[in-house]
Amino acid sequence: MARIVIDMDNVMADLTAHYVNSYEASHGIKLDLQALHGVPEGEVLPEGLVHKLLRSAGFFRTAPVIPGSQEVIKALMEKYEVFIVSAAMEFPLSLKEKLEWLNEHFPFISWHNIVFCGSKTIVEADIMIDDYDKNLRHFKGRQLLFTAPHNVHLADYERVNNWEDVAAALGVEVPAARV
Amino acid sequence: MARIVIDMDNVMADLTAHYVNSYEASHGIKLDLQALHGVPEGEVLPEGLVHKLLRSAGFFRTAPVIPGSQEVIKALMEKYEVFIVSAAMEFPLSLKEKLEWLNEHFPFISWHNIVFCGSKTIVEADIMIDDYDKNLRHFKGRQLLFTAPHNVHLADYERVNNWEDVAAALGVEVPAARV
Incomplete structure (x- = not known):
């Protein structure tokens, strides 16, 4: 087998949708998924927020x-x-x-x-x-x-x-x- | 390489020493390591205590x-x-x-x-x-x-x-x- x-x-x-949704929830700004094409995963959100989310309690659990x-x-x-x-x-x-x-x-x-x-x-x-x-x-x-x-x-x-x-x-x- | x-x-x-030490701490009985030769790991302690220890918070951390x-x-x-x-x-x-x-x-x-x-x-x-x-x-x-x-x-x-x-x-x- x-x-x-x-x-x-x-x-x-x-995780991409989860980043975008988390950003909207915390910052009130809805990012355009199309605009993320070709963008390295860590840069999907500004100011290193992806790296912060990846280390936040509950982030993976709620994806x-x-x-x-x-x-x-x-x-x-x-x-x-x-x-x-x-x-x-x-x-x-x-x-x-x-x-x-x-x-x-x-x-x-x-x-x-x-x-x-x-x-x-x-x-x-x-x-x-x-x-x-x-x-x-x-x-x-x-x-x-x-x-x-x-x-x-x-x-x-x-x-x-x-x-x-x-x-x-x-x-x-x-x-x-x-x- | x-x-x-x-x-x-x-x-x-x-883990064997850790089982034996944990048992001594909780039951006051010191088991003879030699007597454990050939004994399946789960039966090292009586009454399924090994399986309980493996699921206890802190057990692996303190081995x-x-x-x-x-x-x-x-x-x-x-x-x-x-x-x-x-x-x-x-x-x-x-x-x-x-x-x-x-x-x-x-x-x-x-x-x-x-x-x-x-x-x-x-x-x-x-x-x-x-x-x-x-x-x-x-x-x-x-x-x-x-x-x-x-x-x-x-x-x-x-x-x-x-x-x-x-x-x-x-x-x-x-x-x-x-x-």
Whole structure:
């Protein structure tokens, strides 16, 4: 059974929307998502606010789920060995919050199949789904770049724009109503 | 540079001593370490107390460091790529505590090189040091079984009884005074 490793941030959890919503809530200013295309993730908000949010209690715990991720991951698990691999070690607060978030939104994923790491170079798998060039670049298997505003200009990868694309790329069927 | 993955519990952190000390503190009874030879880890203490301790706040945070581990790991890092890989996902409280414990006792290990997982089958490396048959069994590289009371009867592995043995097996020199 082929093994897929799936990233959390910006693949399962919509951190971009979460940044923008948090900024609107605190500053009353609604940012235009289109204007974030090609902007490095840390610069999505002014004054280093992204880095502050990433270190704020509750930020990861309350991130919205990217539509389709629950249904497609459930379908992938019937055909593949699925591991969730998140580079969580940089943000110690995130460890507990990410685990709780997964248990709430993806209760069908066992703790056996969750990995929190620093560098993803240690992971052995056949397929990787990630929004970051730095994670995909060193991976020996099939690389799927999940579209996020910061990576829209990257052309070197097989790109998936959403979870319907993932289902199509990996040959699983999900009833349209469920995605 | 060859990559080593090193387990935490019973390899870097002396959980057996920590169980026995905790039991003595709470029950006033000092268990004989020799009597624990060949006893499964969960049965080291009566009445499922090991499982309770593993889920107690502060237990992992206060575990004693196994002598020599700091000095030998520091020496290994000059010759190998070292990753600490702990099956921490079963005990959610342990995530933060294990990271804090590593930062306190092994401040020279970067967060880039720390992995908390459920199953260790996802890890790609050349050498694994672990006290558990279940982790070593599926590992394709060189397997070093670190002696713990529960594994003394296993004969299928290259065995290391302590960190001096690890240094010798992996060809690093540590001044005797430091181990």
